Amino acid sequence: MLRDIRELADDPAAYAAELNRRWGGLLSYRYLGRSYSTMDVDAQDTVTIRHDMRNPAGGLLMAVLGIVSPDSGLVSDLEAVPNPVIHSIQVVDPGHDVRRIEIQSEDLKRGRQMAYSRSRIVDADNPSRVLALNEGQGVSIGVPPDGLGKMELNPIEVADSPDLPPLWQVFGAVRRPGGAWAMPELSVEVASPDAALHVGPQFVILETAALDAAAAVMGTDRLQGVSSHVMFLARGKIGPFRADAEPIRGPGSTVAVRVTLHDEGACDKAITTGSYLFRFGG
Secondary structure (H helix, E strand, O other), rough: OOHHHHHOOOOHHHHHHHHHHHHHHHHHHHHHOOOOOOOOOOOOOEOOOHHHHHHHOOOOOOOHHHOOOOOOOOOOOOOOOOOEEEEEEEOOOOOOOOOEEEEEEEEEEEOEEEEEEEEEHHHHHEEEEEEEEEEEEEOOOOOOOOOOOEEEOOOOOOOOOOOOOOOOHHHEEEEEEOOOOEEEOOOOOEOOOOOOOHHHHHHHHHHHHHHHHHHHOOOOOEEEEEEEEEOOOOOOOOOOOOEEEEEEOOOOEEEEEEEEEEEEHHHOOEEEEEEEEEEOOO
């Protein structure tokens, strides 16, 4: 079992050391090359786009847009122990030729526990070109000790190549013989500091399962995500985690999919649900 960082709240030095270890080891941001100006030393709120960050239609994966901009209203883990509640994305431009993206975040409201924020994701080389709009709601489930400083994020150096493995493979997901997508038991690389499944791998497996189900209905995987809405019902604590998908054919070239993520190690409890809308060809 992973340790919940909240257990160290009365020991500032131990808390800081554990946060640095867990934040620096989190696969979601290290693998995508995402650093945060609010969290990391000398960080820029930009991400270089690789082939594995695109869907079969050539547009940006919504999972990538979600990971780089989780938007829980809580600016950083230095100020709170955040837990997401709702996250949504509207894709304006699939960004087929975009090389770098920039995340422009905006706080909307912060209460005693609940917080709200939104982001505009733009082409970093042409900031007037808006790619996606994100909104999110989160809740603080703990308060870190005072005096925490920014950390050194050590990204994984990934050279761009058409032969890169898909993100679902990097995060350990598999397609089971029955068709359902699943991730293994919780591990430190995919766990948030509070010892729960991080939003990053959840975004990846949810969209993977949704796209797979949509492709089965449409007869092609050349589908572009148009919008997503994700609700986080409970913290994923054990695993394996299974995603069940329900495709719904729409008019013309559109298809919707509802996905529910279950923690099989916790009596198959539903922990996250999402709805996705795809369009043929982007």
